[in-house]
Amino acid sequence: MTKQNVAVSDPKSGLNMAITMAVSDASIVTIMAQKPAPDLGSFITISQKMLPKGVDVNGAARIRAWVNSMRASSPTHINSPPSLSDDNASWVPNHPSALDMFDQIINASRGKQIVMFLDYDGTLSPIVEDPDRAFMSDAMRSAVRKVASYFPTAIVSGRCRDKVYDFVRLADLYYAGSHGMDIQGPPKGSKYFKGSQAIHFQAAGQFLPLISEVYKALLEKTKSILGAKVENNKFCVSVHFRCVDEKKWSELAHEVRSVLKDNPELRLTQGRKVLEIRPAIEWDKGKALVFLLQSLGLANRSDVFPVYIGDDQTDEDAFKVLRERGQGFGILVSKIPRQTNASYYLREPSEVMDFLQRLVKWNKRHLDFLRQLDDG
Numbered sequence: 480m481t482k483q484n485v486a487v488s489d490p491k492s493g494l495n496m497a498i499t500m501a502v503s504d505a506s507i508v509t510i511m512a513q514k515p516a517p518d519l520g521s522f523i524t525i526s527q528k529m530l531p532k533g534v535d536v537n538g539a540a541r542i543r544a545w546v547n548s549m550r551a552s553s554p555t556h557i558n559s560p561p562s563l564s565d566d567n568a569s570w571v572p573n574h575p576s577a578l579d580m581f582d583q584i585i586n587a588s589r590g591k592q593i594v595m596f597l598d599y600d601g602t603l604s605p606i607v608e609d610p611d612r613a614f615m616s617d618a619m620r621s622a623v624r625k626v627a628s629y630f631p632t633a634i635v636s637g638r639c640r641d642k643v644y645d646f647v648r649l650a651d652l653y654y655a656g657s658h659g660m661d662i663q664g665p666p667k668g669s670k671y672f673k674g675s676q677a678i679h680f681q682a683a684g685q686f687l688p689l690i691s692e693v694y695k696a697l698l699e700k701t702k703s704i705l706g707a708k709v710e711n712n713k714f715c716v717s718v719h720f721r722c723v724d725e726k727k728w729s730e731l732a733h734e735v736r737s738v739l740k741d742n743p744e745l746r747l748t749q750g751r752k753v754l755e756i757r758p759a760i761e762w763d764k765g766k767a768l769v770f771l772l773q774s775l776g777l778a779n780r781s782d783v784f785p786v787y788i789g790d791d792q793t794d795e796d797a798f799k800v801l802r803e804r805g806q807g808f809g810i811l812v813s814k815i816p817r818q819t820n821a822s823y824y825l826r827e828p829s830e831v832m833d834f835l836q837r838l839v840k841w842n843k844r845h846l847d848f849l850r851q852l853d854d855g
């Protein structure tokens with residue numbers, strides 16, 4: 480057996496890794512140590528192609544990177560994060576509370592058509608251990624219903640569209656499930672019904688059989704990992720690790736990688752204690768937002784004011800679109816400061832509800848005022 484130090488560049492993540500390998504024969508390589516290596520000075524650089532067949536060193540590097548990122552995104556691993564109750568929290572000056580700035584927000588929206596985009600988990604419902612029990616409260620449902628009675632409203636979720644509909648149970652809304660890959664407009668009879676048929680758009684229809692296969696494979700491969708939960712979101716699959724012992728995260732990441740490796744047409748994104756496998760197509764919550772504005776006939780108008788509220792990394796695509804369009808803004812739901820393209824923050828779903836209720840109250844008063852003007 481020989482010991483060898485090599486440097487591996489992972490083309491997908493762009494990470495350089497220093498790896499110490501024990502090579503016992505032509506086909507067996509054991510990774511003994513591995514660390515990010517910006518300076519590759521004394522190492523031999525190899526590529527996957529130079530390794531014996533079956534040795535997936537890039538895979539090992541990627542799994543390590545995933546596990547690091549799984550750890551980094553877990554609040555228990557952030558060293559004393561500044562809490563948003565702390566006035567000195569670093570992002571507060573640039574990203575004020577949407578409740579504190581409510582009047583300024585309303586002023587900016589004057590004379591424009593507000594369109595509401597709402598993420599589901601962590602925004603309308605609190606984060607809970609069991610994804611099947613992430614119910615929204617009746618008070619939140621009532622707030623969303625009232626908002627939707629005044630403004631076109633869409634729920635944009637990573638979940639399968641039917642499932643998120645079962646949680647929300649409001650008919651007058653647009654629903655974009657599977658991270659926006661499955662969009663359905665309100666039915667006939669709704670005031671937001673457009674054209675002659677309800678809007679129905681699936682950006683990744685051809686991936687349905689593959690995703691269903693991948694779901695089954697992941698169920699099988701993770702069944703021995705205590706606490707792992709695989710969720711079929713129709714056009715994507717979620718592998719939850721919220722209830723998995725941290726010592727098993729690497730094993731879980733390995734199983735996910737083993738499925739992804741054989742399916743280059745799929746890619747991985749990460750949410751809150753969840754790995755998400757989805758088609759590697761140019762479609763995300765930001766694209767879904769633009770599609771919805773187009774469907775509403777509002778995409779090319781300057782008097783539109785879209786507001787997107789979400790808590791997850793995947794919501795950043797939508798925040799970014801709004802920032803680039805210079806229209807409306809994003810509100811990040813988070814108790815912990817983080818890099819974001821949103822303009823404002825709210826701490827948790829209860830504050831989202833306060834915000835929605837204030838919006839309804841303000842609009843009602845505004846409409847009453849306009850009516851009185853008309854009458855007078």
Ligand SMILES: O=P(O)(O)OC[C@H]1O[C@H](O[C@H]2O[C@H](CO)[C@@H](O)[C@H](O)[C@H]2O)[C@H](O)[C@@H](O)[C@@H]1O
Binds near residue numbers: 598613638719
């Ligand atoms: O886009 P979203 O509506 O925010 O959906 C993203 C994922 O949300 C769900 O998982 C998250 O919430 C669960 C319930 O609170 C929690 O247990 C899990 O740890 C969170 O990641 C949902 O189950 C996923 O399928 C969605 O992709």
